[in-house]
Amino acid sequence: MLNPLTAKAAARVGRTRRKGRTHLPPGPGAPGALQLLSFLYEPVAFLRSVRASHGEVVTIELPGMWPLVQMSKPEHVEAILKGGARELHAGEANQLLEPFLGSYSVLVLDDDAHLEQRRLLLPPFRGERMKAYGEAMRDATSSALERVATHTVTVTQSVTQQITLDVILQTVFGIDADADDELVRLLVGTLRALDDPSLLVRHFQRDLGPLSPWGRFLRRRARVRELLEQMIRRRRGQSNEGRVDVLAALLQATHSDGTPMSDEEIRDELMTMLVAGHETTATALSWALYRIALHEDVRSRLLAEIDEAFPDGVVDPDRILELEYLTAVAKETLRIHPIVPGIGRVLKEPRRVAGWELPAETVIGCSILLAHFDPAIWPEPRRFDPERFIGQRISPYRYFPFGGGIRRCIGEAFALYEMRVVLATLLTRRVPQLVAGQRYTTKRRNLTLSPSGGMPLTFGTRSARVAA
Numbered sequence: 001m002l003n004p005l006t007a008k009a010a011a012r013v014g015r016t017r018r019k020g021r022t023h024l025p026p027g028p029g030a031p032g033a034l035q036l037l038s039f040l041y042e043p044v045a046f047l048r049s050v051r052a053s054h055g056e057v058v059t060i061e062l063p064g065m066w067p068l069v070q071m072s073k074p075e076h077v078e079a080i081l082k083g084g085a086r087e088l089h090a091g092e093a094n095q096l097l098e099p100f101l102g103s104y105s106v107l108v109l110d111d112d113a114h115l116e117q118r119r120l121l122l123p124p125f126r127g128e129r130m131k132a133y134g135e136a137m138r139d140a141t142s143s144a145l146e147r148v149a150t151h152t153v154t155v156t157q158s159v160t161q162q163i164t165l166d167v168i169l170q171t172v173f174g175i176d177a178d179a180d181d182e183l184v185r186l187l188v189g190t191l192r193a194l195d196d197p198s199l200l201v202r203h204f205q206r207d208l209g210p211l212s213p214w215g216r217f218l219r220r221r222a223r224v225r226e227l228l229e230q231m232i233r234r235r236r237g238q239s240n241e242g243r244v245d246v247l248a249a250l251l252q253a254t255h256s257d258g259t260p261m262s263d264e265e266i267r268d269e270l271m272t273m274l275v276a277g278h279e280t281t282a283t284a285l286s287w288a289l290y291r292i293a294l295h296e297d298v299r300s301r302l303l304a305e306i307d308e309a310f311p312d313g314v315v316d317p318d319r320i321l322e323l324e325y326l327t328a329v330a331k332e333t334l335r336i337h338p339i340v341p342g343i344g345r346v347l348k349e350p351r352r353v354a355g356w357e358l359p360a361e362t363v364i365g366c367s368i369l370l371a372h373f374d375p376a377i378w379p380e381p382r383r384f385d386p387e388r389f390i391g392q393r394i395s396p397y398r399y400f401p402f403g404g405g406i407r408r409c410i411g412e413a414f415a416l417y418e419m420r421v422v423l424a425t426l427l428t429r430r431v432p433q434l435v436a437g438q439r440y441t442t443k444r445r446n447l448t449l450s451p452s453g454g455m456p457l458t459f460g461t462r463s464a465r466v467a468a
Ligand code: HEM
Pocket: 090, 106, 107, 108, 118, 172, 272, 273, 274, 276, 277, 278, 280, 281, 284, 339, 340, 342, 343, 344, 401, 402, 403, 404, 405, 406, 407, 408, 409, 410, 411, 412, 414, 415
């Protein structure tokens, strides 16, 4: 949702301005650089203050980026998410990710090319396929727990990241995260490059040699691409019979004209799933553990449900969907801590939105963060209350942590399933506890809203159960 201003768009916006008719709603007038810093480093406070001072529909103008018309009311979100794929481009709004994911990535494409990639990617992410991944999710959690000392302060995010990395490498790439090979190390390095929000700003993307941040990134990316293509070619030469990983499905998938996906297409989609699915799910897990540690009533009810479902302490992933309260805890976590703060769409023709006549090339942002905290929709929005999700059908325009419409997250079922399997497995052996005196706040970590300091928690043993 951060969008570099292209020459074409700049010309268009400029023309509109020169005619003296600013078609865009008003927004904050603070100096651009100051706004950019707040947007990158204090995103939650920034978005809330902009809405408090300028109302529901507001234009945010950051240097080097498109003006962003932001909204969050359900009727406006619905109009955007239901809009046609040709009239509203999400790929264009995600262009900033192109250097990290590659030009074939489903996230950066639009129109027919996007629909085609999406059709190829969806089958391995259907709900029923999740069961095949459940054991990998449970086992990755068990082995990560072996490395977590009890009653010592633990940076939770590094544990959850290890689990979700392990899971994605096994279930999507079909490789073992423990293999100390160059590919795994470089993939992790590429992900870490995204930790620095400044690298997402075009202005800083300058190759000033191998020691400069962008130069180092480009060299690492070239090697990662080479190794991924080698791996894909190797897998093409092997039988994929009986393999359930996503790569096996992509190797067998065919375009509408019957041709297989190219090595480059598969390479970019693997990177997309790694970037889109690893950190997001790890962060969601860290926030869930924080909430479980913070709210004693939630914790007791959750532990009781898990103990009743798995009395021997061994989680059966096939039964995880039966755990209603666990599901509600996962969903309420994603309401109160939306991992991705908002989604973007570029208008490809003039359109009336939220009472404004917006010109083509306007970027519209639907703020997940603001929608999830709207007191008109969520009474006492700052209260963590999983009950909100029990026996309720929630409108996809009021609650949309995975975006929506034709661009809705492909990994939604995967992420929710993984959250539940990991939390249940962890809670059969450990109980998360807050660290006394620790301040828990939110900061931007690449494209996600993450806990500051990596969420320091301690993990006690479950006294009444088998200690790990
Ligand atoms: C808690 C975890 C996750 C969250 C919060 C999340 C959130 C999102 C959001 C907000 C979008 C943009 C949707 C839009 O523009 O309307 C998205 C797109 C996407 N996500 Fe996720 N995601 C998560 C996990 C995953 C996982 C596990 C995968 C795959 C392994 C994945 C793959 C994708 C892909 C491929 C897209 C692009 C879809 C398209 O453009 O058609 N995500 N996700």
